[in-house]
Amino acid sequence: MKKHPVVLIPGDGIGPEVTVAVQRVLAEAGAPIEWVPCRAGLAALEAGQDVLPQETLDAIERHRFALKGPCTTPVGEGFTSVNVQLRKRLTLYAAVRPVRNLAGVQTRFDGVDLVIIRENTEGLYSGVENQVTDDVVMSMKVATQTAVNRIAHWSFRFATRRRRRKITVFHKANIMKMTDGLFLRAARKVHQYEYPNIEYQEMIIDAGCMKLVQDPTQFDVLLLENLYGDVVSDLCAGLVGGLGVVPGANYGDRHAVFEAVHGSAPDIAGKGVANPLALLMSAVMMLNHMADELGDDGLLQCAERIKGGYNRALQDGEKTRDLGGTLGTEAFADAVISRLG
Numbered sequence: 001m002k003k004h005p006v007v008l009i010p011g012d013g014i015g016p017e018v019t020v021a022v023q024r025v026l027a028e029a030g031a032p033i034e035w036v037p038c039r040a041g042l043a044a045l046e047a048g049q050d051v052l053p054q055e056t057l058d059a060i061e062r063h064r065f066a067l068k069g070p071c072t073t074p075v076g077e078g079f080t081s082v083n084v085q086l087r088k089r090l091t092l093y094a095a096v097r098p099v100r101n102l103a104g105v106q107t108r109f110d111g112v113d114l115v116i117i118r119e120n121t122e123g124l125y126s127g128v129e130n131q132v133t134d135d136v137v138m139s140m141k142v143a144t145q146t147a148v149n150r151i152a153h154w155s156f157r158f159a160t161r162r163r164r165r166k167i168t169v170f171h172k173a174n175i176m177k178m179t180d181g182l183f184l185r186a187a188r189k190v191h192q193y194e195y196p197n198i199e200y201q202e203m204i205i206d207a208g209c210m211k212l213v214q215d216p217t218q219f220d221v222l223l224l225e226n227l228y229g230d231v232v233s234d235l236c237a238g239l240v241g242g243l244g245v246v247p248g249a250n251y252g253d254r255h256a257v258f259e260a261v262h263g264s265a266p267d268i269a270g271k272g273v274a275n276p277l278a279l280l281m282s283a284v285m286m287l288n289h290m291a292d293e294l295g296d297d298g299l300l301q302c303a304e305r306i307k308g309g310y311n312r313a314l315q316d317g318e319k320t321r322d323l324g325g326t327l328g329t330e331a332f333a334d335a336v337i338s339r340l341g
């Protein structure tokens with residue numbers, strides 16, 4: 001069977017431990033994948049490399065697909081987020097986070113089935129900050145016509161392909177009339193002229209957050225600029241069991257990097273208790289995407305086996321501590337492996 005190369009970046013904090021667990025599940029499921037290990041983040045610094053080594057970027061350029069653990073970002077000082085740098089350098093402009101209830105994970109709501117699409121390259125993540133005077137610092141929110149058009153087109157195309165019925169844009173264009181206004185107008189126009197068949201809705205983000213926690217089932221696809229997408233992703237994770245169960249993908253026109261929504265969770269790193277499910281689900285997204293791109297049904301079948309395995313494990317009550325269970329990272333991976341079918 002032909003094996004497809006995939007770049008693997010274990011990352012920092014809980015990254016390496018969840019990555020090992022996920023690699024084990026994929027191997028047992030017979031995934032036709034050959035890992036190409038690369039470093040980024042603190043792991044790269046400790047090995048004497050740049051925080052985002054050129055050879056890691058080159059490897060993703062070459063192989064197109066990567067599975068990535070979280071990289072630690074220093075708070076309030078130090079280097080720019082590696083996660084953000086990677087998305088920008090490879091123009092992975094669309095972040096996709098599916099948020100669904102899982103059988104066996106009891107939460108306040110049933111029937112949650114949302115997809116969050118986050119613009120990944122600009123907004124307040126432009127990283128342009130200035131010291132204006134001794135008293136004043138400033139952060140620049142950037143919106144470009146190119147990027148807002150790009151994400152609007154991508155989102156409607158995605159909704160059409162996945163047979164989703166509605167896109168809701170969360171915005172604050174009543175205050176940020178220029179930047180959020182541009183974002184909104186692009187989405188509105190793409191809907192009006194190209195995808196009138198998809199229902200379209202605009203909502204001021206504060207009201208949108210209230211509605212999300214009142215009844216998330218009223219939403220289908222959410223389209224947000226960068227920072228709103230970051231915040232709302234964690235909010236939505238909380239609706240279905242937390243950060244341990246929400247996967248993610250960062251798509252560009254040619255490349256895709258798959259990573260969980262969660263960060264490096266330093267509070268539980270090295271203890272063997274982190275939930276590997278979010279990264280495992282990200283790997284399933286990756287296998288499905290690669291199957292589409294490469295036309296290899298073996299990848300698709302493998303994704304289905306893994307999905308079946310983790311669903312059966314959760315239904316049998318096999319859970320990590322964040323979901324109210326007692327299993328550690330490796331024990332949960334074992335529970336999935338023994339149910340691959």
Ligand code: ATP
Nearest residue numbers: 243244261262263264265266267268274275276322
């Ligand atoms: P970042 O700022 O890097 O995006 P974050 O604010 O999303 O990170 P995380 O580090 O992802 O924060 O996680 C917040 C908390 O959620 C962690 O400290 C941890 O307790 C919990 N958590 C996150 N991921 C997991 C996981 N995979 N398994 C168990 N608990 C987790």
